[in-house]
Amino acid sequence: MFKDLDPILHSQLRLAIVSLLVSVKEAEFTYLKEQTNSTAGNLSVQIQKLKEVGYVDVEKKFKDNYPQTICKITPKGISAFETYVKILKQYITKK
């Protein structure tokens, strides 16, 4: 239906992740999980997809002996998000 919209971003959870990441400098996996109310498994899969297309950078660290995943949006991700919003607006104004 909305073929012009980036299929990577046109998904509830991935769009929520990217929307959060464009607003902050970087965020921990647990923060994204809390804000999106998603399960760790699903979130992990979606972040991996965003990473594969180069929209998100993922850094794995250790904090107090616990693994910590930090996510950050890339310039490519910002550009894709901006394009997505632009097309989205066109769809809405066409109505």
Added chain:
Amino acid sequence: MKTTIENDLNQNLMPEESLQIINSMISKAKNKLADDGFHLIFWGWLVMFCALTQYITFKLNIEWGGWVWMLMPIGGIVSAVYGYKQGKTQKVKTHIDTYLGFLWGGFLIAMFITLAFGYAHGLKSTYFFLMLLYGLATFISGGILNFKPLIFGSLFSFAFAILAVFLDNADQFLCISGALLCSYIIPGHLLRAKFKSEKNV
């Protein structure tokens, strides 16, 4: 957004729904108040205590008054430990955190230079520049955080800096105390109250 976002591919995701997700997530991230006011309150009270102690000892001709400033390195340790602990529990780093970090980092450098070399031009000019720095740092912080009490409070630091020019050496400490009360302590407590109320929402 209260609903659980679980779907992977959403062929039926409507543009309005997409916009709603974007708006909801951006406002969630933006509503987080970046500063809990601890450093403003802590340094405000500590430096004001030192300034008032020095004022009283000056007036009473007590020589050890200057030693009270030895509390500053201890304050530095407390502040650093608090900042370190806060950083450990922080799950998200916003652009505002970065801006504030650079602002207060630059403020610290300027303050050390003023304290270390300002004496070349006398006590009055040292405290004059310190109050200008207090005013500038809190004015910009207030703007970044969009927190009006900090912006208004900072104006008092500028006013006290001007006032101090016309007063004698001992009274400089009263001006410093006034500047700290108006631009650090009062806005700091208000900021902390706002931070706590937002946290409980």
